[in-house]
Amino acid sequence: xxxxxxxxxxxVPTGLWRARFELTQYFRSGDTLFFxxxxxxxxxxxxxxxxxxxxxxxxxxxxxxxxxxxLYLPGMMAAGLLLSGFQNLAIDIALERADxxxxxxxxxxxxPVSYFLGKIAQVLVTGVLQAxxxxxVAGLALGVPLPTEPSQWFTFAWVFVFGIATSALxxxxxxxxxxxxxxxxxxxxxxxxxxQFISGVYLMFWQLPEWLQNVASLFPLKWMAxxxxxxxxxxxxxxxxxxxxxxLVGVAAALGIWLVVGLIMSLVTFRWxxxxx
Numbered sequence: 001x002x003x004x005x006x007x008x009x010x011x012v013p014t015g016l017w018r019a020r021f022e023l024t025q026y027f028r029s030g031d032t033l034f035f036x037x038x039x040x041x042x043x044x045x046x047x048x049x050x051x052x053x054x055x056x057x058x059x060x061x062x063x064x065x066x067x068x069x070x071l072y073l074p075g076m077m078a079a080g081l082l083l084s085g086f087q088n089l090a091i092d093i094a095l096e097r098a099d100x101x102x103x104x105x106x107x108x109x110x111x112p113v114s115y116f117l118g119k120i121a122q123v124l125v126t127g128v129l130q131a132x133x134x135x136x137v138a139g140l141a142l143g144v145p146l147p148t149e150p151s152q153w154f155t156f157a158w159v160f161v162f163g164i165a166t167s168a169l170x171x172x173x174x175x176x177x178x179x180x181x182x183x184x185x186x187x188x189x190x191x192x193x194x195x196q197f198i199s200g201v202y203l204m205f206w207q208l209p210e211w212l213q214n215v216a217s218l219f220p221l222k223w224m225a226x227x228x229x230x231x232x233x234x235x236x237x238x239x240x241x242x243x244x245x246x247x248l249v250g251v252a253a254a255l256g257i258w259l260v261v262g263l264i265m266s267l268v269t270f271r272w273x274x275x276x277x
Contacts, residue, residue: 011111012114014110014114014117015114016117016121018121023125026088040079040080040134041137043072044134048142059204060240067142067144070138073134074225074232075202077232078163078221081127081163081167081224084130085127085163085168086174087192088123088171089119089123090172090174091184091188093119093172094176094187094188102272106272106273120165120168124164147232155231155248156231158252163255166258167220169263169266170258173265173266176269198222199221217242219258220254220255223251223255
């Protein structure tokens, strides 16, 4: 009991110190900064310029015409959650395991809880900054009309929190899969790319074949993107969704299930040292 009383109060302060370290390292890494932080902003601008030169686009008869940037904003917001949590943590932790960093941390007073508090805090801070930058670029530079109803921003907030937490936990779990530093990016990035193509990020989800929509529904990114579409697209566009509605209850349920799955997988798979190393 006395040992617990001594150790527990140090977990959060140590985690916050670790978060500061993680953020410093993150913003000093040029490739990580571009491919996980600035990449969605870059792609939103690229798609808006490449496909929006002819003005607003009407996706179906009877629906209001929208700027291409508005159509792509929900997908890029969801992709940012995936890249910040899933891709960034999966590669980062795999590299730290391969170069011996985790082994050294495992022999230090740093607890696994403090280590992951630092990682998740870094993902949360960078995710919030990235979302703010996306909104600023979309609203100020690309002319996207942003939501005005408090209910829409409430939906944005809980989809964001569920999405970033789920992505982070799944990234921690996936970090156990690469067996070397060289294979980390080769394993993680293709998974992220495939999910983005089938989940309504680079292609409009309603334009995908039904069977591919069903496959995408098995993974969390599709639900993140659907939640974001409910925030940034007019209500009439719900008619293009499976079932003809935004189905925010389904979004919450799916992300909640994946959050629990990610937590369990993280607890089961994480080791300071690979067992067969």
